[in-house]
Amino acid sequence: MRVQLIVGAAWRPRLDVVNPTKYGDAVVYTSEYPIFAVTVDVVCLTIRRDQLHVLLVRRGGAPYRGKFALPGGFVDVEEDLDDAARRELVEETGIDLTGLVIEQLATYGRPDRDPRQRTVSVVWLAVAPDLPETAAGSDAAEAHWVPVTEVEHRPRRLAFDHGAMLDQGLARARAKLEYTSLATAFCRPEFTIAELRRVYEVIWGSGLDPGNFHRKVTGVAGFVVPTGEQVRRGGGRPAQLYRAGPATVIQPPLLRTTFG
Amino acid sequence: MRVQLIVGAAWRPRLDVVNPTKYGDAVVYTSEYPIFAVTVDVVCLTIRRDQLHVLLVRRGGAPYRGKFALPGGFVDVEEDLDDAARRELVEETGIDLTGLVIEQLATYGRPDRDPRQRTVSVVWLAVAPDLPETAAGSDAAEAHWVPVTEVEHRPRRLAFDHGAMLDQGLARARAKLEYTSLATAFCRPEFTIAELRRVYEVIWGSGLDPGNFHRKVTGVAGFVVPTGEQVRRGGGRPAQLYRAGPATVIQPPLLRTTFG
DNA sequence: ACAAAAGTGTTTGTGTTACACCCATGT
DNA sequence: ACATGGGTGTAACACAAACACTTTTGT
Numbered sequence: 001m002r003v004q005l006i007v008g009a010a011w012r013p014r015l016d017v018v019n020p021t022k023y024g025d026a027v028v029y030t031s032e033y034p035i036f037a038v039t040v041d042v043v044c045l046t047i048r049r050d051q052l053h054v055l056l057v058r059r060g061g062a063p064y065r066g067k068f069a070l071p072g073g074f075v076d077v078e079e080d081l082d083d084a085a086r087r088e089l090v091e092e093t094g095i096d097l098t099g100l101v102i103e104q105l106a107t108y109g110r111p112d113r114d115p116r117q118r119t120v121s122v123v124w125l126a127v128a129p130d131l132p133e134t135a136a137g138s139d140a141a142e143a144h145w146v147p148v149t150e151v152e153h154r155p156r157r158l159a160f161d162h163g164a165m166l167d168q169g170l171a172r173a174r175a176k177l178e179y180t181s182l183a184t185a186f187c188r189p190e191f192t193i194a195e196l197r198r199v200y201e202v203i204w205g206s207g208l209d210p211g212n213f214h215r216k217v218t219g220v221a222g223f224v225v226p227t228g229e230q231v232r233r234g235g236g237r238p239a240q241l242y243r244a245g246p247a248t249v250i251q252p253p254l255l256r257t258t259f260g
Numbered sequence: 261m262r263v264q265l266i267v268g269a270a271w272r273p274r275l276d277v278v279n280p281t282k283y284g285d286a287v288v289y290t291s292e293y294p295i296f297a298v299t300v301d302v303v304c305l306t307i308r309r310d311q312l313h314v315l316l317v318r319r320g321g322a323p324y325r326g327k328f329a330l331p332g333g334f335v336d337v338e339e340d341l342d343d344a345a346r347r348e349l350v351e352e353t354g355i356d357l358t359g360l361v362i363e364q365l366a367t368y369g370r371p372d373r374d375p376r377q378r379t380v381s382v383v384w385l386a387v388a389p390d391l392p393e394t395a396a397g398s399d400a401a402e403a404h405w406v407p408v409t410e411v412e413h414r415p416r417r418l419a420f421d422h423g424a425m426l427d428q429g430l431a432r433a434r435a436k437l438e439y440t441s442l443a444t445a446f447c448r449p450e451f452t453i454a455e456l457r458r459v460y461e462v463i464w465g466s467g468l469d470p471g472n473f474h475r476k477v478t479g480v481a482g483f484v485v486p487t488g489e490q491v492r493r494g495g496g497r498p499a500q501l502y503r504a505g506p507a508t509v510i511q512p513p514l515l516r517t518t519f520g
Numbered sequence: 521a522c523a524a525a526a527g528t529g530t531t532t533g534t535g536t537t538a539c540a541c542c543c544a545t546g547t
Numbered sequence: 548a549c550a551t552g553g554g555t556g557t558a559a560c561a562c563a564a565a566c567a568c569t570t571t572t573g574t
Contacts, residue, residue: 037295081369453526512562
């Protein structure tokens with residue numbers, strides 16, 4: 001298959017886009033390769049009111065008008081993929097993840113996944129602490145934090161194949177909780193051990209023994225580092241404050257069995 | 261940015277490729293979105309002569325002419341991404357992974373990763389049992405199994421960003437060995453416990469205690485199932501034959517610590 | 521008989537679980 | 548004083564590491 005491109009001034013042809021010719025006032029290049037659009041989508045998770053939430057946007061146009069979708073959009077020509085994910089998140093929801101780590105989840109590229117054109121989407125997983133409501137930017141009007149219980153394992157609830165993306169993101173997050181320090185990403189910069197425990201309890205959906213959890217977490221080198229300060233949050237003994245440590249993998253992992 | 265496409269007969273325009281007009285005898289469509297090429301690359305691992313090997317192809321043309329690269333190529337317009345990976349592997353190396361599982365590793369898309377044009381590459385991880393030499397198809401003439409010690413952690417040895425892809429694939433394979441049944445994918449359909457142990461020893465680079473390994477592996481439900489048959493391989497007590505079981509995750513995981 | 525590989529038994533030590541108990545604050 | 552949550556002590560238990568030992572073949 002051969003495709004010919006008439007290209008505007010902003011686009012620089014690459015080496016093996018060959019045979020420039022002229023049709024009228026436009027330059028015509030020829031490419032040997034199929035043409036794709038590339039998008040990014042973001043599964044952005046947080047915990048609000050002791051419930052796991054995902055950031056979704058209501059679609060304004062066809063197809064899937066009125067349905068929820070993951071925030072995302074087209075990658076620019078000279079833009080890195082993770083930069084595109086962060087940019088789209090700000091544009092569509094007002095959430096700025098500068099300084100936070102995002103992780104590539106998978107790439108979805110079934111030929112029929114977008115009825116308009118052949119599109120490949122690189123999906124990213126982001127975890128944010130409990131943030132203020134989605135900033136009301138112009139595009140952000142229809143962005144919402146939705147409890148995952150309302151959309152998980154329901155492929156038809158979300159537009160395109162975003163239901164599968166979300167499920168994969170949730171599975172990844174639950175799994176990485178066991179053997180990485182991902183849980184600290186759900187907390188604010190300084191947190192108590194009990195707040196960290198809440199993260200595990202919410203995401204795994206089971207109660208953990210406070211004493212054992214405290215010992216385990218503080219015993220893993222580099223997982224959490226004490227700030228030396230205390231905090232009083234209502235009745236009970238004040239808790240030590242901690243920051244996320246340099247460790248990224250937890251060895252041995254926190255087990256998800258009974259544990260409490 | 262606006263891009264206009266002159267498209268040959270094989271390509272079906274999608275909905276929001278709009279404003280078809282005519283230049284001479286060619287139809288011209290206009291797209292709102294940047295244009296990408298999408299490729300697949302495959303990190304295909306196996307064990308030969310007690311060494312971990314990766315399947316590489318010698319590049320015949322520019323850029324990186326003469327350098328080794330991962331097998332891969334352009335995705336067809338109506339082709340699924342994993343199908344493209346399998347097809348390119350057969351075309352370039354003669355290795356047919358029909359029936360075997362391949363796993364998505366990551367997607368590489370830095371704007372400067374291919375000097376010719378903006379290309380996004382979806383990378384796949386494949387694991388094969390010790391196969392016969394790469395079948396000598398026309399394209400397969402320059403395909404070789406290379407010991408990973410010769411190319412690991414040497415970004416400049418491979419073309420493009422394939423060095424990083426390979427390193428990521430090796431890290432993933434070593435990690436998944438601990439908590440999944442990936443090791444059985446390196447074995448032929450029927451294997452002994454000692455052969456399975458060799459897989460771990462070769463990939464982790466350390467000796468394991470035969471007794472403890474045997475107990476551990478046969479004790480995990482669904483990891484390996486005995487065929488009931490025995491096999492004699494030179495001096496020593498005959499070994500039971502096993503097939504890979506239905507289990508895909510190993511709980512609790514095999515640890516990589518001392519263990520022997 | 522001996523070497524070599526397969527597989528089992530047994531001891532020892534480490535880490536998790538369960539739960540009792542003390543600590544420090546708010547009401 | 549009492550409730551509430553933070554944090555420590557400790558005994559019971561499970562499991563992996565180390566290694567001795569038995570089984571079954573080839574030479």
